[in-house]
Amino acid sequence: MKNLFWTLLACIPVLVFLSSPWGVAVLKFAGVKPLPDRRAADDGEYLDGEMLVAKCKRAVRAVVRDPSTIKWNGQKVWGKDGKAHAALDFTALNGLGGPVRETWLFTFDADGEFTSILTPKGEQLDTE
Incomplete structure (x- = not known):
């Protein structure tokens, strides 16, 4: 249970990075098309x-x-x-x-x- 908690906690900064402009650029460079912003x-x-x-x-x-x-x-x-x-x-x-x-x-x-x-x-x- 502790490992699951720390794994989920470690995913938060990764998700924040991937939603930033730098993260979107990394995703585009990797060939992944990010989801569009609904707004x-x-x-x-x-x-x-x-x-x-x-x-x-x-x-x-x-x-x-x-x-x-x-x-x-x-x-x-x-x-x-x-x-x-x-x-x-x-x-x-x-x-x-x-x-x-x-x-x-x-x-x-x-x-x-x-x-x-x-x-x-x-x-x-x-x-x-």
């Missing part, structure tokens, strides 16, 4: 940001004239009002020889499907 689910942050960015990059590659010239400058994923939003900043050749830097905004529903894709010119791209 963040209301803001759409429960969606996997890396998956959303990968979807956004595929959409950009499908539209850009020469996908081999794309250089990714930055990305951001956030949640608000039950939806996830992503912004991708990239540079690509425009077909006339010069590079063009653009930031596209993406909106996802709770299932991770595109709701809208907005380009800097105000174009609303087809989400198919």
Whole structure:
């Protein structure tokens, strides 16, 4: 009975560490996906940001004239009002020889499907 008590007592700091940002980083490095924070689910942050960015990059590659010239400058994923939003900043050749830097905004529903894709010119791209 004493051993069980000390074992349970020793598990408390481990659980506290694994729930901290450092512990979450260790779990991600080990390939374990930690459970989402329930409070963040209301803001759409429960969606996997890396998956959303990968979807956004595929959409950009499908539209850009020469996908081999794309250089990714930055990305951001956030949640608000039950939806996830992503912004991708990239540079690509425009077909006339010069590079063009653009930031596209993406909106996802709770299932991770595109709701809208907005380009800097105000174009609303087809989400198919």
